[in-house]
Amino acid sequence: MKTHLADEPSVVDRILKHIDAKSTDLSDGVWLEPVEHYLSRERFSAEINGAFRRTPTPFCPSAALPDVGCYVARDAARTPIIAIRGSDGVARAFRNACRHRGVQLVDGAGCKKALTCRYHGWTYGLDGHLRGVPDEYGFPGLDKAFHGLTPVTCFEQGGLVFVSQDNAAATPADVSDIPALFGADWKLYTTVEQEVAANWKIVAEGFLEGYHIRSTHQDTFYPVQYDNINVIESFGRNSRITFPYRRIEKLRKVPPAERKTAGMLTHVYHLFPNIMISTFSTNMLMTVLEPLAADRTRLITYTLSNQIEAAEGRAAVAQGRDFVTAGAAEDREMACAAQRGLASRANAHFTFGLFEGAIKHFHRNLSAVIDKT
């Protein structure tokens, strides 16, 4: 499957036409999403089992595993997973549980020569094989070859480490419609974790439309961005929403083929089901929406840049991140408020209008996946 995303000059052209016409991309109809889908524990389990665990999903950027022995360990779809780069340079992923009595081998991120369990000291190689058992004579008959870490399907593509937990047959071909977003020069700058008291879908929805820019982001994004002018595209189950900055007007004087879009627009890529990648002029953010419960979500935000080597690059990256941080806090506030609105029982469903087509695409695909399982 090929990527069907428009090239940058076409996106700029569409945006300039929208600015002139005071219009935006519209979806093919209103979508009603039952409020029960945000509250129900059964629905939550179906999402985790049917969508999250069966979809090859970006686990972390490749840049988070820069060298041999570097790892990222976190829960993905409520399952402890570790991704680690082997001495052959290959990124692998395992269920993060010791094969003795299940303790996690590491938490967070770092680099190790081997993985040693803190409980009784069983040691695993970077490729997951069980290397050593202290006082092994206490385990007569233990076949070490069958007690390596339990692998999950893992591959790298376009600067992302993909993990597929319950669909072992997943291959890079399954994500070939996702464009290569991070080249080899993109480095990890920071990783930040936050918890939000809202259903993961409510958090996702905040990324997927530009209809709230003026109301929600009055003093942050709105002074530099347009309200409700977006280009909305889909590719497979994924979407891309383009948010233009007011300075994009400058490109009117530039011949279309020479138009550079850095700093003129932000793309938000929604990689189904729970990954958002936002592009800014000096950095890119990969945000994982990790569902903790039906009413709680952990956000893990990886900030990457290809300009952190130089001091002036680092300053620009820090400035860009501060800009995003202020707006993101407003989005989290709205997500929590919408979550509280569920308890009001005022709405039987949420109504997504014609400006909210990427959300419609999201719910349509999520429902299709769940109904299939």
Ligand code: FES
């Ligand atoms: S639980 Fe890991 S060594 Fe015992």
Ligand SMILES: [Fe+2]
């Ligand atoms: Fe927002």
